[in-house]
Structures are given as C-alpha cells and as structure tokens.
Amino acid sequence: MTTELVALFLGSSIRLAIPLFFAATGELVSERAGIVNMSVEGMMLTGAFGGAVGAALTGSPMLGLGCAVLLVLPVAILQSVLTNTLRANQIVTGIGINIMALGLTTLGYRAIFGARSREVIPGFDVWPLPYLGDLPLVGPLFQQIWMFYLVVIVIAIVGYVLAKTGWGIALRAAGDDPQAVVKSGAPLLGIRHAAILFTGVMSALGGAFLSIGDIHTFTEGMTNGAGYLAIVAVIFGSWKLWRTVAACLLFGAATALQFQLPAFGIQVPNALLIMMPYLLALVAVAGLAGRQAAPRALAQPQ
C-alpha cells in the first residue's frame, strides 16, 4: 500500500519535472552565455500550442512535436534579434514576448479549434523501459513518455559540452567576460544567437510535453508560469547544470506532493506547496543558501 503510493509519488514527480528539465536546461545555456531569457514562458506556450495544433491536424504527435519546434523558431529569432542585434532590455522584451505569445496562442487556438476546444488530441504514450519499468518501488520512474529519456540524454550532452569542450568554454566566457570573447576572435553574437535558439527549441519541447505528452489537450495559457519556474530553477541551481536539474526535480516533487499528501492523510494547504519553489528560490537568491554564482555579464549587452 505505502510502497505503491511512494512509487506513484516518484513517478509523478518525474513526470511533472520533465517540462522543467527541458526548459531549465535551455535557459541555463542562455544564462551561461549572458542572457536572461525571460521569454521561456512564451516559448513553452508556443511549443504547447504548436504541438497540440500539429498533432490534432496531422493525427501524429511526432509531427506535432516538429510543429512545436518549427513554430518556436520565429519567437526565438525575435528574442535573439531584440537582445543581441538591437540590444534591447532583455527582461522587458522577454515579458513583451510572453504577453504576445499568450495572446497569439489564444487567438490561434480559438481560430483553429473554435468550439471544439478542450478536445482530446493525439499524444504520446508511456514507454516503460524493459525490466527497469517492472521494478517494485522505482518502477514508475521508468514508465515515462520517451521524451523523458530524450531529456536525460540532452542534459548529459549539455553537461559534457559546457564543461569539456571549446564551445562550452566560449559560451561560458560570453556570459562572464564578453569582451574577452571578442578579443579572442570567437563570434560573440553568434554564440549568443545560438544559445537563444537552443533555449527556444528546448522550451518548445518542454511545452509540447505539457500538451501532447502529459495531458493530450491544449488550454489557453496552459503553461501558467512553468517558464518562470524554469528560470527559478536555474537561479536556485546557482547556474550549475546538475543543481538546476536537481531543482527541477525538487519542484516536480513539490507539485506532486499536493496530489499525494492527501492520500497519506496529511493536510497541507495546496497553495503552500505550489508556492514552495518560489519561496525556496527567494531564499536561494537572498544568499541564505550559499553564495550566488551568476554569470558576471548576465543581462548586459556586450
């Protein structure tokens, strides 16, 4: 009985953390390159919308995923041109893009689906890993949609590239000392453009997971702050990949708890659990949880 509940809790913690894994890993790359990409929320929403529309129109969730990535590109390019080419305030443009994405996806969804909103759309099914998925306690960890296994691989690659390769060094330098990158002859703007595009694609995958992976439907403004939560995870993870991933997991667990605690007979206000990630992040940025390690040139145009 209790083991089942624990297993269920582990499984749903992971499931709820998957969109954050995608978006936060993407955001981390931008931030390490010196860009606060506030538009993650709008990019996730665009991905969720693109995924839902693509899957509904073609009947194939895989094509939906492609649609999500395709649709986020203009958003990411817009953010990239605004921050890198026009040197606009990154936070303000990010918020502007989020407002616009909310409006456009809502309009688009009404125009395409009209009265058929909240309709179930084709989505991905769970892929239990052989043997691992049958394990007693930790089995549900391995009964996930394949995108989970994808994000694990992507995280490992990002970790390797950031830490061990020349690209990673150039990218981190772009965030810490942009002038040094310019002097070294590496293309600073190219690095920053690429970082934002990567964030866009990752956010779109995270958003698409929400609509065609997890619940198989699209609702207006369905990301509901998940993008901001991804940024919070990066801050809480003090701009380090493994800590960011751990933060996502923690936030996923906090969200899962609101469904699980009543099953254990523990009454904790829902709102407190939903609030928890933001509270933890506030404590983290307040410096109570160790020194901050933000990239030195964060949010500054070269």
Place this chain on the structure above:
Amino acid sequence: MNATAKSTLIPRFQTYLPILLPIVAVAAALVVGMAVVVAMGVPLGQALSAFWRGAFGNAYAVSASINRAVVLALVGIGFIIASRAGLTNVGGEGQIAVGGIVATALCLMPGMQAMPVGLSFILPLAGATLAGGVWGGIAGLLRVRVGTNEVIATLLLSFIAVWLLYWSVQSENMLRQPMTSAATLPESLPIPATTQVPLLTGSYSSPVTLGLPLLVVVAVVAAVMLRRSLYGFALGAVGLNPVAASRAGVSVGLTLVSSLVIAGALGGLAGGLMLQGEQYSLKAGFSSGYGFDGLVVGLLARGSVTGVIAGALLFGFLRSGGISMEMAAGVPSALVNVLQGLIVLMIASAAYYLDRSSSR
C-alpha cells in the same frame, strides 16, 4: 545657411522622438489589431462598434474604463519612480495581490465597518498601501543587502503573493467565506458597505470611485517630487551613477529601498482600490493581468507622469473595449494582449538607440 537649417532640424526631431515613438507604436499596433480582426473574418465595423460601446458606450462603460485606468496609472507611476533609481519593478501583480488581501482582511475585521468619518474605508486602504510597500521593500532590501537583482526578487515575490491570495480564499482559516454547502465559492465574504470606497456620483450606473481624485493627487505629488524635490534628484543621481551619487552624499541604499517601497505601496493602494471600489469580495486571480498592464504603462511612459496617465487611459479603454468586443463580436480579448506585446517590443527595441542619441 543650408547647414544651419539642417542642424536645428535634427535636434528638434530628436527631442520629439521620445513622444512620437509611443504614438507610432500604439498606432502600428492598432493597425495590426484591425488586420487580425479582418483576418478572423469578423466585419471590421461590427468589431469596432462593439469596441466603442465597451469603451465609451455609456456612463457605466466609461466609469469602468476609468477605474481600470486608475489602477494601471498607480502601478505605472510606481514603476517610473523605481526606474528613475535604475530599478525595474516587475512585481506589480504581487503588490496588488497583497494589497487586496490586507484590504479584505481589514474590511472584514469586526468593528471596522462602524469606524467614524470615513475611517472605515480609509484604514483598509492605508493597510493595503502599507502591505504593498512592505512587499516592494523586501525586494529593495534584498537588492541593497545581498545584491539580488530586483527583477528576480520582485518576480518571485509576485508569484508568492499570487499563491498567498489563492491560499487565503481557499482556506476558511484565512479569508474564505464560511462553507455552508459544497457549492460555496472559494472567495471571501462581501465587504460591508461602509468599507467600500465611495462613488463620486453615488450611483452604481456610473461607478467612478474616489480613486480618481486620489490618483490625481498621487500624480501631481509624484510629478513634483520627480522634477523639483531633492529626493527626486537623488533618485535620478542613483539611477545614473550610484558611485557618483554616494560621493555626493546621497544614501544610495536608502534611496533604492525607498523607491521600491513607494512603487510597492502604490501597487498595494491599487489593489485596495480594486477590492474596495469595484470587486467588493476577494477572489483568486483578482489581480490577474493588472500588474503586467501597469508595467507596460510605466514602460511606455519613459519616465513621465503625464505619459503614465495617457498610457493608463489608453489601456484602460483598450481592455474594456476588448472585453466588449469578445462578448458582442466574438473577437477574443486576447487580441489586446497581442497589441500590448507588440507595443512593448517596439518601444523596447527602440529604447537603446533613443537613449544613446539623447546622451550624445
């Protein structure tokens, strides 16, 4: 001769540019909006007349738009005060939320409704203002004490406040009305009549509240303060160069914290006015969208109080018209979001070049 004419013409164009830019951006966004309406297959005339009726159609519509504009203007004035000191307050949403929570709690407090000489509604408003000020001040203290970026702090505090609001209307131990049946809505009890902010005309058919004259006072004080007072000068000095300001004897920390306290307090006051002058009972999502709209208004104004008032009126009427357009012509009011986003992006993308040309 030709050369002198040219050199006087160019600076003149540049001095008008900051005023011209928002107008051009708004006009361009409106054109895009109309194009979207046409593209959705709605007759433009029908949409525009629905918009007009919602924004200006009758006394009630105009009053509702003005009340909305008052809230946006308060948040916007707070935004430009903080931005004078070089800070970006993105926490308007949360500051409105805590203002609403505290105002509700005070209005429903036993004995409050019997308070004499208008104290019954003034005290809750003052409490809301104070709460917003504290909420903004936390971000200010974090910025000064540990160097936390105020954008991140105000954003996080905003989420915390919004969930605090959700919590207070979900829990009977907090502000939720007593559960008499399973259908009892998760909202607070309606506030007593004496704690409501009085209507200027006294009639619910044109419900402009005392908030309007209050805003006028706040706006005049803010404009004078920013332009003529020592404090306004200190704000500008800290915003332009904190090191130089501190050498000149300005207390940088105090200036930064106080600017966010003021911004937060105005947000809290806006929340109190929304609750006591319009909604009369606290619901989850009651601050939804107002904080970001206020931020956009402050951003558009580029530091001018007059600009804030103009922007607030624009968005106040735009929102009301948008809601009516959704109901009467079937154009989703999300269109207003698209227009707002466009305006923000246009202004923000030009800002760098504007600031560079004006500093030369």
